[in-house]
Amino acid sequence: MHLGEPRWLTPDEQRAWRALASVLFKLPGALESQLQRDAGLSHFEYLVLSALSEADDRTLRMKDLAALSNGSLSRLSHVVTRLEKRGWVRRQPCPADGRHINAVLTDAGYDKLRASAPGHVEIVRELVVDALTPDQLAQLFEIGSTILNRLDSTTT
Amino acid sequence: MHLGEPRWLTPDEQRAWRALASVLFKLPGALESQLQRDAGLSHFEYLVLSALSEADDRTLRMKDLAALSNGSLSRLSHVVTRLEKRGWVRRQPCPADGRHINAVLTDAGYDKLRASAPGHVEIVRELVVDALTPDQLAQLFEIGSTILNRLDSTTT
DNA sequence: GTTGATCACTTGACGCGTCAAGTGATCTAT
């Protein structure tokens, strides 16, 4: 790969990429610390609870839950162990297929999520949604989707 | 904090935010694994070498280097220790002020960076820069800058 | 119907980042 001279970024490309790179570095930290401070949850834990809350019977197989919450199965397994200890999630062997394990959101877990969601939405509004015009939100969706397509189609 | 009903996201806001959130999750991983696979470097290590290479005398005080590479001083201290062991960076007490320590990029470190840069630029092009139109790059710069302003001006 | 492959998941070790505590140099006030 990279035969010949690499095509370095032009100044315009640089400033766009640097802006995105900084957002990539700083936004996750800001979301993380809001959730940690106000709810004692990591962003990933929040996504897990959130995905479960939207599922039928508040139940999902580990594999599907991992995909929905953007994490590896192994990472999910560790996190569910922690969430189980805190009483917010329960593991249940799947009756239909012994290979599957269902993760179930408990009532306490649902309450926890309901208590944590408003603060999370608020910071998302403050830092992103309310900061941008409707046009920019539409552009952001297009740009984000394009990048995600590239990410998915890369064999890398 | 969140008095009254939280203002949930509208569908248009949701899809924009979800696209950004997914990028936030997946892009860093893709950059990380390209650098790890092709150069044996973490993204943060790459940024440290890169920042040093652009500085006068390839030298920066730890504090400034931490800011330029988007990391805490503590994180930087650990990373520089590792980079020192691999021979790419050297620590030097600052003659002018005994509180400062200068990090210096060695020749081996410079060579390492020169060897690693093309692959990194290439994946940035593939996943982001070349995937977007010039208009979209300009929009991305605007959107990114706006979010960064919010991040900086938040006392949170 | 038994062997082997595959699948869903778990586990433990390791590496990295964070946090809090600590070190030593340099200002600042008196």
Next chain:
DNA sequence: ATAGATCACTTGACGCGTCAAGTGATCAAC
């Protein structure tokens, strides 16, 4: 001059994510 504050940085412990190896259930082939 000296005591205290502040600054730049380091260190070690801890928690989390990753990776590789392992478990056990189910499928596929013959």
